[in-house]
Amino acid sequence: MAQQSSSKRRMELDAPERFMLVVDHELCKKCKKCVNECSFRALEFVDGGVKPVGGCVACGRCINVCPAHCLEIRQVPSQFPAHANFNERVRRAIMSQASTGGVLLTSCGTDIGYPVMFDEMLLDAAQVTNPAIDPLREVVETTTFVGGRKGRLEVKENGRLYMEEDPAPMIAMDMPIMIGHISLGSVSYNAQKALFTAARQLNILAGSGEGGLHKDFHPFAPNVVSEIASGRFGVTGDYLKRTAAVEIKIGQGAKPGHGGHLPGEKVSALISQTRMIPLGTDALSPYPHHDIYSIEDLQQLLSVVKESTEYKVPVGVKIAAVHNIGAIASGIVRAGADFITIDGFRGGTGSTPRIIRDHVGLPIEVAISVVDQRLTKEGLRNRVTVFAGGSIRSSADMIKAIALGADAVMVCTAAMVAMGCRVCQQCHRGVCSWGIATQREELVSRLDPDVAATRVVRLFRSWNEELKEILGAMGIDSVESLVGNRDRLRYFGPNSKIAEIMGVKHVGEGWG
Amino acid sequence: MTTDIWGEKRSKEKTFDPATAVERRDGLVVIHADRRGEDGRLIHYKILNDIIRQTILEGSRHIVLEGVMGHRYIASTADRQDLYIEIHGTPGNNLGAFLDGPTIEVFGNAQDMTGNTMNAGRIVIHGNAWDVTGLAARGGTILIKGNTGYRVGIHMKEYCGTRPTLVVGGTAKDYLGEYMAGGTVVVLNLNGEVEDSPVGLRLGAGIHGGKIFVRGKVERHQLGPGATMNPVTGEDAPELEACISEFEKAFGLTVPRDWENYVKVGPASSRPFSGHYDPTSV
Numbered sequence: 001m002a003q004q005s006s007s008k009r010r011m012e013l014d015a016p017e018r019f020m021l022v023v024d025h026e027l028c029k030k031c032k033k034c035v036n037e038c039s040f041r042a043l044e045f046v047d048g049g050v051k052p053v054g055g056c057v058a059c060g061r062c063i064n065v066c067p068a069h070c071l072e073i074r075q076v077p078s079q080f081p082a083h084a085n086f087n088e089r090v091r092r093a094i095m096s097q098a099s100t101g102g103v104l105l106t107s108c109g110t111d112i113g114y115p116v117m118f119d120e121m122l123l124d125a126a127q128v129t130n131p132a133i134d135p136l137r138e139v140v141e142t143t144t145f146v147g148g149r150k151g152r153l154e155v156k157e158n159g160r161l162y163m164e165e166d167p168a169p170m171i172a173m174d175m176p177i178m179i180g181h182i183s184l185g186s187v188s189y190n191a192q193k194a195l196f197t198a199a200r201q202l203n204i205l206a207g208s209g210e211g212g213l214h215k216d217f218h219p220f221a222p223n224v225v226s227e228i229a230s231g232r233f234g235v236t237g238d239y240l241k242r243t244a245a246v247e248i249k250i251g252q253g254a255k256p257g258h259g260g261h262l263p264g265e266k267v268s269a270l271i272s273q274t275r276m277i278p279l280g281t282d283a284l285s286p287y288p289h290h291d292i293y294s295i296e297d298l299q300q301l302l303s304v305v306k307e308s309t310e311y312k313v314p315v316g317v318k319i320a321a322v323h324n325i326g327a328i329a330s331g332i333v334r335a336g337a338d339f340i341t342i343d344g345f346r347g348g349t350g351s352t353p354r355i356i357r358d359h360v361g362l363p364i365e366v367a368i369s370v371v372d373q374r375l376t377k378e379g380l381r382n383r384v385t386v387f388a389g390g391s392i393r394s395s396a397d398m399i400k401a402i403a404l405g406a407d408a409v410m411v412c413t414a415a416m417v418a419m420g421c422r423v424c425q426q427c428h429r430g431v432c433s434w435g436i437a438t439q440r441e442e443l444v445s446r447l448d449p450d451v452a453a454t455r456v457v458r459l460f461r462s463w464n465e466e467l468k469e470i471l472g473a474m475g476i477d478s479v480e481s482l483v484g485n486r487d488r489l490r491y492f493g494p495n496s497k498i499a500e501i502m503g504v505k506h507v508g509e510g511w512g
Numbered sequence: 513m514t515t516d517i518w519g520e521k522r523s524k525e526k527t528f529d530p531a532t533a534v535e536r537r538d539g540l541v542v543i544h545a546d547r548r549g550e551d552g553r554l555i556h557y558k559i560l561n562d563i564i565r566q567t568i569l570e571g572s573r574h575i576v577l578e579g580v581m582g583h584r585y586i587a588s589t590a591d592r593q594d595l596y597i598e599i600h601g602t603p604g605n606n607l608g609a610f611l612d613g614p615t616i617e618v619f620g621n622a623q624d625m626t627g628n629t630m631n632a633g634r635i636v637i638h639g640n641a642w643d644v645t646g647l648a649a650r651g652g653t654i655l656i657k658g659n660t661g662y663r664v665g666i667h668m669k670e671y672c673g674t675r676p677t678l679v680v681g682g683t684a685k686d687y688l689g690e691y692m693a694g695g696t697v698v699v700l701n702l703n704g705e706v707e708d709s710p711v712g713l714r715l716g717a718g719i720h721g722g723k724i725f726v727r728g729k730v731e732r733h734q735l736g737p738g739a740t741m742n743p744v745t746g747e748d749a750p751e752l753e754a755c756i757s758e759f760e761k762a763f764g765l766t767v768p769r770d771w772e773n774y775v776k777v778g779p780a781s782s783r784p785f786s787g788h789y790d791p792t793s794v
Contacts, residue, residue, distance in 0.1 A: 102788060102791075103789050105789040235610070273672060277693060282784065300625075308589040
């Protein structure tokens with residue numbers, strides 16, 4: 001365990017501190033605000049001054065609340081003898097596990113510097129042979145429809161259009177962004193309220209996560225995608241019928257093949273009631289759904305949910321991107337899903353074993369492309385909406401994800417950062433100093449849901465404007481025309497094999 | 513004709529008038545699930561369930577389903593407390609999924625996933641109910657006269673005073689009560705000898721709440737991780753008595769009160785994985 005207070009003395013075999021707070025005692029007003037706000041108890045007020053006592057995680061709360069601007073968090077230079085192979089990260093893990101004997105927990109998305117293919121692709125623009133569009137003066141459509149597309153549209157002799165089958169339920173979002181599934185439990189009441197408020201203001205969807213839907217949030221239900229995860233927390237007929245869409249969660253990018261584990265100390269009365277689970281016990285989501293051992297079983301759960309919702313809402317499936325993603329996605333469409341959400345391995349989480357977060361799955365760029373190509377080849381792509389998530393950090397990532405083959409993106413971490421999160425990767429400890437990933441009332445109250453919602457709204461509006469700028473520059477007047485338009489991407493990285501797998505040409509290759 | 517995603521040409525399912533399957537007699541509604549369409553196909557579950565929903569909406573509180581042959585998803589999310597559905601034949605998978613109040617009585621066997629994520633209500637089966645019965649149930653009662661299959665009572669949980677109960681007259685297979693977080697499971701072993709074990713392996717694996725009572729022998733090696741085993745004491749008798757008398761009433765049977773032949777399986781801890789993880793972010 002990291003040192004949490006001065007009463008707990010450092011063991012001589014523990015790893016050295018990673019961050020150190022430096023206080024300018026001349027400027028310090030001795031208001032103790034930083035000490036009181038530090039939920040990691042890394043600061044104490046001793047002998048008339050603020051003193052760092054270890055355990056700083058660089059969440060930055062103290063700096064933001066300091067009225068005297070006298071604090072600075074310094075990353076402690078490596079105290080380890082240099083070794084490129086047994087690097088500091090590796091040695092710290094060994095030291096910690098030797099002290100605790102536990103499976104290392106972590107949160108957020110992986111911080112290992114794997115290559116990011118989003119950063120190795122360039123977009124096209126219109127020049128001479130097709131005109132660019134000015135999005136500030138002309139219409140560039142970003143409305144995105146979510147749901148299954150069934151059958152064919154036929155033009156009859158009388159000039160009218162006919163559908164071959166009953167049309168499936170559809171949801172229109174104002175932009176190709178969905179706020180991902182962040183459960184009440186992993187985040188606070190105020191954080192979820194902010195996310196739902198933002199979704200409503202933006203007219204987009206937000207995921208409920210697997211923690212049920214609190215009754216106070218029922219007014220947001222038309223913008224909420226309810227989730228059925230293996231723990232079936234809070235899943236009732238009412239929950240399924242009330243919300244805009246239902247998603248069966250098979251996996252999550254940050255922890256493919258792993259269940260959920262909300263530690264008992266986070267299962268407060270609020271969480272117990274919303275999740276409908278016993279107070280104070282560990283909330284365990286089984287690793288698989290025990291009624292799904294095959295695609296045929298998944299088809300049954302999809303069918304029972306469709307029966308339960310009387311075919312009035314889209315029902316989809318979320319899967320983590322894993323090696324055989326193409327075949328799995330194909331099976332999911334054939335099983336009757338109206339939408340598929342693919343979560344890449346860099347995706348975030350409120351808690352996961354680090355071994356899984358850092359070493360399991362597929363990057364989302366490859367997963368989107370493989371799924372899009374496979375479904376297109378099998379004549380299934382037009383039947384579903386594909387959401388892609390797993391570290392969509394910016395509008396550039398969003399645009400490239402859409403060009404690779406996603407209909408819309410699922411964003412979580414960026415929305416959290418908009419609300420105050422600093423990605424310190426301590427969510428699993430439940431003491432988030434920004435009031436986001438915590439259930440402690442004194443911390444939750446630090447997050448103003450209205451302010452946080454406004455910041456999320458501004459972020460996604462700006463992303464949508466940036467999307468329009470790019471679409472206009474490409475001469476595309478609707479985001480739907482960008483979906484799977486890999487010809488407008490060029491690969492500009494070191495690995496042409498990956499470009500080939502993604503179906504993206506190399507920079508320098510033209511149309512012909 | 514329409515082309516489905518499998519590429520087969522298949523005629524549309526709605527080839528008969530649903531009204532021909534409904535009969536009203538003696539103040540109750542009888543739905544004949546064994547009626548066939550013009551194409552010779554059995555009535556599809558979508559149509560059957562639609563008829564059931566319509567019948568409930570019209571105010572029927574006693575519905576009889578005759579000739580059920582594997583029709584799936586019957587009565588999912590039905591939520592009227594006073595609704596009684598009588599099923600003759602064999603209902604298919606996911607009978608009474610997300611059930612929230614009604615009583616379903618099956619005069620035959622049930623298939624898999626009966627009472628999936630049930631919230632409240634009562635499911636009585638005068639036969640066997642197979643795998644994954646009572647998955648994630650958080651309330652209500654499931655009574656099975658015969659045997660049940662694998663992974664039954666998985667992740668049953670209780671909260672705020674609601675508790676699920678599952679009573680099996682015969683035997684259960686492996687992984688009974690896995691991940692259980694509340695509620696009561698009783699296995700009565702009525703067709704076997706008390707020297708035999710009516711349950712399989714990995715009993716109560718990962719259990720962190722609730723109880724499993726087994727009438728018969730349970731060896732230590734049959735217990736899953738996190739489960740403990742104790743003899744039934746006087747404290748447990750009222751709860752067991754309540755479960756058993758409900759079972760007797762439902763099926764008109766007599767169950768011996770030989771508490772000495774029962775064992776109680778429960779959780780070693782409500783926090784089975786505390787200590788398993790190292791929360792230090794390194």
